[in-house]
Amino acid sequence: MGFVVRQMQPEEIQLAVGWAAAEGWNPGQFDATTFYNTDPAGFFIGELDGEPIACISGVTYGQSYGFVGFYIVKPEFRGQGYGLQTWNGAITYLKSQSGRIFGLDGVVEQQHNYERSGFRLAHRNSRFQGQFFENFAVDPHLVAIQDVAWEELLAFDRQFFPAERGKFLQAWFQQPQTLSYAYVDSALKGYGAIRPAETGWRIGPLFAVNYPVAERIFRSLVAHTQGAACFLDIPLVNPDAVKLVEVYQMTPMFETGRMYTPQAPPLNLKGLYGITSLELG
Structure with missing residues (x-):
């Protein structure tokens, strides 16, 4: 054979x-x-x-x-x-x-x-691991992802991912036990999701217009993990993403490199605080 x-x-x-x-x-x-x-x-x-x-x-x-x-x-x-x-x-x-x-x-x-x-x-990119025992309050600007206009969410996502991926995101948010928030302050300013993994919880994606928004989404996502291990993959080229894992004392685990052919697409890496998935980008 x-x-x-x-x-x-x-x-x-x-x-x-x-x-x-x-x-x-x-x-x-x-x-x-x-x-x-x-x-x-x-x-x-x-x-x-x-x-x-x-x-x-x-x-x-x-x-x-x-x-x-x-x-x-x-x-x-x-x-x-x-x-x-x-x-x-x-x-x-x-x-x-x-x-x-x-x-x-x-x-x-x-x-x-x-x-x-x-x-x-x-x-x-680098994966970081941390544990969170604090009972972080959910920010009042955060809403369930389902409460955001779908076209607005897709347009926001498109800043950080090289193509429209509505089919994937619909399935991603609907996975059992997945928690996803959008940060809305007159307009959509960020969103993030956390899901159960083989070990602990995986955060991703985490996209935001600035560090304060990313931090508020992050705190709300990890608030319900009750001390279980949380994992976040960040692009090291974004200094604010590095700041986030340092402030919350997350530990580096391993490194990968995002590679493209024939050329890298234009993306807003300054707003990319958490990669969706190393398997599908």
């Missing part, structure tokens, strides 16, 4: 999420279906003699943007060329639309390999 790369079946996304958890990525408890349904054609399995040994996603957001994630080869099969073949399956899919920009979050030791495929480092 040999090695083949094929599209992932719906029930196999749990396998990919399980591999991601084993790698220490700590995915959300209910991320699997949301991820897969964003672009079912963009998930791939590398199969050796009928056994899945590798996976990758190349999720498209319309015609202009795509994101590579879930690039995992089972440890005992690494270094044998299976990863590259699986990688090529996702890249071929993303290149089906000419002119599409696509990105990824690459661990430091693999970034030189991604450069060989034309990716260039745009900025560094």
Whole structure:
């Protein structure tokens, strides 16, 4: 039978999420279906003699943007060329639309390999962990995300993400136990979400017009975690995001690099305090 790369079946996304958890990525408890349904054609399995040994996603957001994630080869099969073949399956899919920009979050030791495929480092990201026992009050300017006009939310989100992603966000906010707030003061000034993960809670996205708004959303999100571990992925290029994790004494865990090809899209990184997901951007 040999090695083949094929599209992932719906029930196999749990396998990919399980591999991601084993790698220490700590995915959300209910991320699997949301991820897969964003672009079912963009998930791939590398199969050796009928056994899945590798996976990758190349999720498209319309015609202009795509994101590579879930690039995992089972440890005992690494270094044998299976990863590259699986990688090529996702890249071929993303290149089906000419002119599409696509990105990824690459661990430091693999970034030189991604450069060989034309990716260039745009900025560094880091995951931080913290625990919060304080009973932070919910700011009166915060409302449930469902109370914000949908088109206004999508327009705000578009400042920080390279494409419209309404389908993804609707599913993201509706995941069980997910808490999401929008900060409204005559207009939408920020929003954030927190969801249960394999360990603790994952914060993301967290977008805001300035530090005070980001801090108020952050405090309201972590207020209900009751001391459980909270994780936040930040772009280190945003000094106010760095300030946030320092003020709340969060500990750095690991670093990745946001990389793009053929070029980085224009984004408001000064307002990006928490990356949505290392798997889907």
